[in-house]
Amino acid sequence: MYTQAFKEAVAYCKANNLFVGYGNxxxxVLVIGKEAAHIGKEETTENLEKKKKELFQSNVSQWEHILSTNEVPNYDGQHPFSxxxxxxAYLNQYNSWDKSKKGGTSRTYLSYEKLYEQLxxxxxxxxxxxxxxxxxxxxxxxxxxxxxxxxxxxxxLRKQSIEERKPLxxxxxxxxxxxxxxAAGDYPRRYQIDLEQTFNVKWEEKPIEIGNKNWYNLHFSKDNKRILIHTRQLSNGVSNKLITAIANEAKKFLK
Structure with missing residues (x-):
């Protein structure tokens, strides 16, 4: 059910105190963002360290349990907001940013959902x-x-975390x-994340502008079986045109 490569990634995260991720x-589709905004501006670095540890430990232990039981996911049923x-994670939240409507979701997750629905x-x-x-x-x-x-x-702390996660x-x-x-905006440039080397892809070297700070860059694997699309953070200010353009590029790589 789960590939050896994923098992190795979970083991690496456990050994190095790193967060794995959410979803299937x-x-x-793999989506890589900047960071999860669980804590507000007023929190101290001590609280951040504590929360980071809690998130890592919970995430890794849950994946270890899933791998040990070979849990088969069912995405068509109802699951608690947890x-x-x-x-x-966060499955079945109402498809709206309006929190008054059955517990709406974030604007970022709305963008992910639009991509999913188009793809x-x-x-x-x-x-x-x-x-x-x-x-x-x-x-x-x-x-x-x-x-x-x-x-x-x-x-x-952010720089340190990004450096620690680069080998992952x-x-x-x-x-x-x-x-x-x-979906990380200027993070690759700001933190020297070499997308081409890390993911073994080649950039086309021509940014595609959709307008009003909406853009994306295309990267392809040598065998042309994989696409990497680098774009802005998919939160506030994301246009539907950008979502559609990204979906149209990505569709070509669905089998």
Whole structure:
């Protein structure tokens, strides 16, 4: 059910105190964001360290349990709003950012859901989000704070986390996906993340502008079986044109 490459990635994360991710490790799409914004600006570095440890330990232990039982995921049933089981993290939240509507979801997850619906459902909008069925989600940094938090101590922790995670992304598991979406804006440039070397792809060297800060870059594997699309963070200000353009590029790599 789960590939040896994924098992090795989980073992590496356990040995190195790293967060693994959420969603379906056997899905078709890998999404890598900046970091998960679990903690607000007012929190201290001590609280960040504590939260990071809690998230890592919970995530890795859950994946170890899933691997030990060879749990077969069922994405068509109802699941509680919880991130404890990473297979179903935040699944079935209402497909709206309006939290008053049955517990709506984040704007980032709305973008992921739109991509999922265009890639796999011919654009049909679901009442509840279900992108986890085909998406595996992880982050360049596993410090759970908002990127906009301009604090020197937090920035040092972020840099350290990104450096620690670079060898993880070079592992074979992250090359098993035919579609990789790096939704991290300027992080590759700012933190010297070599997308070409890490994911064994080649950049076309011509950014595609969709307008109003919406853009993407295309990268392809040598055998042309994998695509990596580097774009902005898929949160506020994302245009539907950008989502459609990314989906149209990615569709070509679905078998």
């Amino acid at each position: 490790p056997n899905g078709k 991130h404890k089981n990473p297979l179903y 796999f459902l011919q654009g049909e909008k679901l009442e509840e989000i279900n992108f986890q069925k085909e998406f595996f989600i992880t982050e360049f940094s596993d410090y759970p704070t908002k990127e906009s938090y301009k604090n020197e101590d937090i920035e040092a 992304f070079a592992m074979p598991f992250f090359k098993e996906f035919p579609i990789v979406i790096v």
